[in-house]
Amino acid sequence: MSDLPELDIEPRVAAMLPPWTEIMQYIRKSPKRAPVEVLRAAAARGRPVVQPRCGVGGHGEMRTLLTTLEQRARPGILTITIDSFTRLKQFRTAAQALQRDPAGLNGYPLVTHGWRRGRELNELVDAPIEVRHGSPDPRELFAVSLASGFTSFEGGGIDYNLPYSKDVPLARSLAAWAQVDRLCGVLAEAGVVVDRELFGTLTAVLVPPSVSLAVCLLEARAASLAGVRCLSVAYPQGGEVHQDIAALRSIPVLARRYLPETVEIFPVLHEFMGVFPADPDVADALILYGGLTARLGGAAKVINKTNQESRGIPDADANVSGIRTTALACTDLLDFVRVDEATVEEETYWLQREVAELVEPVLAASDLPAAIADAFAGGRLDIPFSASVHARSEVIPKRDATGAIRYLSAGRLPFSRPTLRRNEQCLRVDRASLSRRLVDEIRSDIDFFLHAERRLRADRAAVETAGPGTAGPAGPGAAAPSPGGIR
Amino acid sequence: MSSRKTQRTVIIGVARSDAHAVANHLIAMRLREAGFLVVNLGVCTPLEDFADALAAHPDAEAVVIGSLNGHAYEDLSDLPALRAAGRLHCPMIVGGNLSVGSHKDGDERERLLRLGVDHILDDADQIPLLLDLLQAARATPLTGV
Numbered sequence: 226m227s228d229l230p231e232l233d234i235e236p237r238v239a240a241m242l243p244p245w246t247e248i249m250q251y252i253r254k255s256p257k258r259a260p261v262e263v264l265r266a267a268a269a270r271g272r273p274v275v276q277p278r279c280g281v282g283g284h285g286e287m288r289t290l291l292t293t294l295e296q297r298a299r300p301g302i303l304t305i306t307i308d309s310f311t312r313l314k315q316f317r318t319a320a321q322a323l324q325r326d327p328a329g330l331n332g333y334p335l336v337t338h339g340w341r342r343g344r345e346l347n348e349l350v351d352a353p354i355e356v357r358h359g360s361p362d363p364r365e366l367f368a369v370s371l372a373s374g375f376t377s378f379e380g381g382g383i384d385y386n387l388p389y390s391k392d393v394p395l396a397r398s399l400a401a402w403a404q405v406d407r408l409c410g411v412l413a414e415a416g417v418v419v420d421r422e423l424f425g426t427l428t429a430v431l432v433p434p435s436v437s438l439a440v441c442l443l444e445a446r447a448a449s450l451a452g453v454r455c456l457s458v459a460y461p462q463g464g465e466v467h468q469d470i471a472a473l474r475s476i477p478v479l480a481r482r483y484l485p486e487t488v489e490i491f492p493v494l495h496e497f498m499g500v501f502p503a504d505p506d507v508a509d510a511l512i513l514y515g516g517l518t519a520r521l522g523g524a525a526k527v528i529n530k531t532n533q534e535s536r537g538i539p540d541a542d543a544n545v546s547g548i549r550t551t552a553l554a555c556t557d558l559l560d561f562v563r564v565d566e567a568t569v570e571e572e573t574y575w576l577q578r579e580v581a582e583l584v585e586p587v588l589a590a591s592d593l594p595a596a597i598a599d600a601f602a603g604g605r606l607d608i609p610f611s612a613s614v615h616a617r618s619e620v621i622p623k624r625d626a627t628g629a630i631r632y633l634s635a636g637r638l639p640f641s642r643p644t645l646r647r648n649e650q651c652l653r654v655d656r657a658s659l660s661r662r663l664v665d666e667i668r669s670d671i672d673f674f675l676h677a678e679r680r681l682r683a684d685r686a687a688v689e690t691a692g693p694g695t696a697g698p699a700g701p702g703a704a705a706p707s708p709g710g711i712r
Numbered sequence: 713m714s715s716r717k718t719q720r721t722v723i724i725g726v727a728r729s730d731a732h733a734v735a736n737h738l739i740a741m742r743l744r745e746a747g748f749l750v751v752n753l754g755v756c757t758p759l760e761d762f763a764d765a766l767a768a769h770p771d772a773e774a775v776v777i778g779s780l781n782g783h784a785y786e787d788l789s790d791l792p793a794l795r796a797a798g799r800l801h802c803p804m805i806v807g808g809n810l811s812v813g814s815h816k817d818g819d820e821r822e823r824l825l826r827l828g829v830d831h832i833l834d835d836a837d838q839i840p841l842l843l844d845l846l847q848a849a850r851a852t853p854l855t856g857v
Binding site: 610611613667 | 729731734741754755756835
């Protein structure tokens, strides 16, 4: 039986774990740099470290993947992405799949492999390892992660529930994650700081920045009250650089406003999580753009994409190249790049105002988890395109002419009139004519970066049609030259 | 004429093993814009739940089920049993990515129609039109001589 403080876990999993004192000893005497130290150094340098996503079913294959990525791309932090059976606590099914066809798993079943193999992976590479998953109830996984020596763990009671599960009540997921966070508090008291990363990416489809930040702040508040001392707040690249920079730079500001001083906060950027261009050149450009956005926004860490994103889980080569391209954007090569600070300033003002209007009524309640669940039930908190029945998804996001994500409909979010008016002014839409085209327009907004790809292809086709030495305008049938030109 | 005022109802959702939420929300949005009362059962919905929803909304014009992961046939395999038990007796429309997996598109369509699916659509934009056609067919039944 496990003697891990605060954590109620299945007896079958508990029985396999080493004693708590042994786990603490193992983590304490590890010669590796802790994730929190890597993040501190990155924040101090002003250059984000890069972290890939990676996870395969077989243990040998996972070893090879981690060492390949480390040797060829030297990411600052490595990842073990967990399979979906383990995420849903279907440990028996994960074990059967592992025996039958490990390649069929979409991640590494850590609970099934067990903490000894976890430690083997931990000791195999220099970079610290974070466990990334998507569990509404991660307690068993967290126990095995800690026993393996992993002190960076992604997720929260809102962000790993609403985008992933259909019908897990928020009260239940928040309670499970509160146990994880209280154990982090116990660890912090003993001098072991666990980096808890919050998944502000949510459904990854046109998430308005203030929704992402509000959800993370509420989770961060709950986590820090439970004793967590290190929080990475992840924000998904939306694609409009001023808005993205404003969001990243707002993370430490909002943290100072709403969180206790005892907690360290690190902004993290997830490179574009929506529909990714299939053309490898366009995909690489978007990956570079992501790295640059992270650096300009002051992120401590950036999670890279790969140019195989549109096809599914990438191979090691594509991941190596994605890490390297992202890292390139964070070197001094592109330090000359400036953005319009006045626009960032304006975005920042309105973004922080929206966040305040979303979180302050919830933070005013005495019982935070209950207030969060109530607010989602009433639509006063909401996320678009939720898989869960516990969010109303009445919010309709829409890109404005610059590509920034706005609220076409704020549903029941408690926004002030000025906030609603600002969103309307940015969108400048004729609602009567929009209603007929609404779904197509939102689809087009979702496919935002496919438009760049289409323009590139049209340009290429025009070059091929015109042939060398032809200086005249492109003939009929060629697409109009893209504004801003990709070449 | 007063019957024109009653709101038309449609039940929508995503098949049992499928968690794709975005298209589901967009379809719900489109149908609401078109004036329907949309009972959206969301992702990962077993056929049984569609039958329960129809029992609760017997005036629903159709059940519209999306399937994007290639498992439409497996997810809908209870349909003959449910129909035999007197349930889910309203037009059933299925759409999405039916061709993923080992079965070719044509084959998959045949298999779904044999299960009792009434209409298969390739394009979600066709849903309102199909619902209108079904309504018109009900209003002016082609009675035999």
